[in-house]
Amino acid sequence: MITAVALIKCQVGTAHDVAQALVDVEGVAEVYSISGSYDILAMIRVRDYDDLAPVVSERIAAVPGVKHTKTHMAFRCYSKHKMEQMWAAYIGTE
Numbered sequence: 001m002i003t004a005v006a007l008i009k010c011q012v013g014t015a016h017d018v019a020q021a022l023v024d025v026e027g028v029a030e031v032y033s034i035s036g037s038y039d040i041l042a043m044i045r046v047r048d049y050d051d052l053a054p055v056v057s058e059r060i061a062a063v064p065g066v067k068h069t070k071t072h073m074a075f076r077c078y079s080k081h082k083m084e085q086m087w088a089a090y091i092g093t094e
Contacts, residue, residue: 014065027055
């Protein structure tokens with residue numbers, strides 16, 4: 001599974017509608033409104049690297065109100081939840 005983070009800048013007044021539309025985009029797993037220089041953070045999860053480009057450059061870019069995107073690839077997941085599962089399995093408590 002490939003994970004990427006897309007930071008999305010919206011046209012003024014469209015962030016809520018953009019976020020709602022992104023929830024239905026194939027490949028977008030989670031959508032967050034955020035503070036800072038971007039308006040929305042979208043977590044993208046796809047099966048292969050080749051599947052990533054269409055999600056960002058075609059599907060997300062086509063959502064009305066999307067002004068600009070900046071996408072970052074994730075290499076590894078360091079999750080407290082995953083670490084707890086790993087340790088529980090290791091010591092046989094799960």
